[in-house]
Amino acid sequence: MPMAHTATPQERTGGLTATEHKLANGLRVVLSEDRLTPVAAVCLWYDVGSRHEVPGRTGLAHLFEHLMFQGSAQVKGNGHFELVQGAGGSLNGTTSFERTNYFETMPAHQVELALWLEADRMGTLLTALDEESMENQRDVVKNERRQRYDNVPYGTAFERLVAKIYPEGHPYHHTPIGSMADLDAASLEDAREFFRTYYAPGNAVLAVVGDIDSAQTLAWIEKYFGSIPPHDGKQPPRDGALDGIIGTELRETLHEDVPSRALMAAYRLPQDGTRAADAADLALTALGGGESSRLHNRLVRRDRTAVAASFGMMRLAGAPSLGWLDVKTSGEARIPEIEAAVEEELTRFAQEGPTPEEMERAQAQLEREWLDRLATVGGRADELCKYAVLFGDPQLALTAVRRILEITPEEVREVAAAWLRRDNRGVLVYEPTTAAAEADHDDSEGAQR
């Protein structure tokens, strides 16, 4: 077989191993054998997400992801779903800021089918893509937007905060779901051009994990993907790097038909792939990651001003990560007293850092979350793809926990002091209205954004 494979030595960490290979057309392949259960995951990451979208076409990456399930040269209509499910597999695709992923988890004896299906659409999608699918999936995605964001209390908070902390024109200023107006504006030609630009073998990483024979799997990958022509039309995404903290608090109060007052905030945090990002994850876990966190103890248990208080991290590799604070008030509690308490806790944490017990708890929680992701072949395949696509090295997945366990309390304190500041956040305050008329007004404003 004419291949250009460059296998790297196996690294063994906690039973997880991975080998890397590359086809002549540029497709990168990561394989990981695990024979304990007769299942295997096929996971394909394309290095394209909403950050690659151009003005006026927000939501296109995600809409396009839907079109990938509408058939290709040898797969009719919804055949991709039917064939995988008929083989006892499960499947989906998701779109985020930084990547689009497609995955099939299969009974081990059906892995070849999943590879054939992924290759068929990578190589021939445009022979099947038509106006009918485009119109249909545009409506489906608009209903997805309504169901997940527009018809849900506080449903647009995330996109509003993202728009605040990543400025106008920044590639992360908008979220993957996009706006209704842009979804309406997307044309079939836009979709074709998107495919030609981004759906190239050289812009993808394929991971196959589970009960597989690596040599056989590699031979199948070469057979099905090997003849897909390389192409190289991709432009790098606009630079997402931002210069440190925001420098000012960006604030908005919304009067909407929501069930309670809420304080939400988004902080810029260090980019993923750095020690500072791991330290930030630990800081947010200690502050708001569980039932023993500082904000939960303060607001929910002691002050009783909140029904729920959490602080979580969305890691981003191509822009500052995002820290997401979410407090829903209890009873008649008001936002200023909650804000003052949050500020007090963040300030104290920035001065004193985590206690040894808090460090131990935060590390134990993040370790368990990691083990949860590794509990399925699909989870492992996704992590290998992530590190290959975003950081150029799938082997980094194998040492991710170790890196978190190496962080010191002082690093956690430092990251909190440097980033968890009022002048480095966007704030959204919700004040409930009961009048439906006012809610209508707010909705229409939202739709015009």
Added chain:
Amino acid sequence: MTDAISPTMDLHPRPAGGEPKPWAFPAPERSTLANGLTVLRSHRPGQQVIAVEVNLLAPLTAEPAGQEGIATIMARALSEGTDKLDAEEFAAELERCGATLDAYADHPGIRVSLEVPASRLVKALGLLADALRAPAFPEHEIDRLVHNRLDEIPHELANPARRAAMALSAALFPADHRMSRPRQGTAESVRRIDAKAVRAFYDAHVRPSSTTAVVVGDLTGVDLDAALADTLGVWQAEPAVPFTIPPVTADDTGRVVIVDRPGSVQTQLLLGRVGTDRHDRVWPAQQLGTYCLGGTLTSRLDRVLREEKGYTYGVRATAQVLYSAADGTGLSLLAIHGSVASDVTGPALADLWQVLRTLAEEGLTDEERDLAVQNLVGVAPLRYETAAAVANTLADQVEQELPDDFQAQLYQRLAETGTVEASAAAVNAFPANRLVTVLVGDREQIEGPVRELGIGEVTVLSDGDGDGDGAGETEGAAADEV
């Protein structure tokens, strides 16, 4: 259509697939501790996060009149301090183990779920045992949980799917039956709960002899017998008086309930009625039929409503056991649910009814039945990859008074079920004229078109008429799926 820019690739015929490798749903090992507590265990190599699933036989019907929601408050209060640790210390110790502990109350009883890395299992089992054996139920923590629950209710009412579920329960079941009212109580009933009442409920219903613990995961190097003897085995209490759920009949006369939510951009649909539990011989056929109707986006409902018309992000048909008993008197909720754009609510319902009528007239095709069997049987090794998934099903079987090998046998029975049986079961489960339809949406936009459909008497409720309930719900915003 050709694409001038890209040259073509070599096309190969679709591969046939290899020989399936044997897989069977795990057979648990069953034992009883000296105190009467039942243990089911299953060793799953490679599963480093151990799942412990505990069933407490404290059904919602056991709640004292006027104190509905007390089972939920008690379940949550189990982790609010013990005879050794106060509430904050308990939460901290759990998280030091990297563990999660969740508890919720449903019709058949209370479930407590522990997940913990194998290396810290023994320590976490100790905490779990203390929570069950010696909960402190401090007055100020119970008071806080009551207020917390009262705060949650408006959030649940605001959620269209939960609001619809509440309206359906109220419509289907007689007002005096527990089944008709929110699982986690109403604001009125929750307000009446205090520490003394929680203690009384615990004393009456939580005993080792009526408790089952399911332990699943990679148990290599774990002396589970010793760990159980030192933890759950220490718990001592008299056996509980057995409790049975009174029978209930549901009114599935075809009719429509609109919960008015002015300005809604979508209408939440929930069509439901009741069926039998898993003891019924028809269960495998009904499972196949329900899958063919609305199991996935290539099932009949989504083929029309989503993939042809674009009215929805997805509509599903499901059968969810409400409670189950060995004598076959149990119930399940048969439902069709999803949301559609407000302005196409009428046409979407018309299409949905047409799908049901066509099903009743023509039945399923052999191809549909085959695909359903291949999927439902074939996905078993995927579905049960994690310890938590296995533990959950084993605990369900115990809770539903099914044999430990029910799931294992079910795969055989699915494979043996033919198209005729699956068709009949689907038609019987979802008859077009015996469904209660709940619509949460903008009355002004939807009432007229819905009345025109003639699918039954239409009642309109204002959005305020409700009281709160909860099933799990997650909110994700960073990634959008197909």
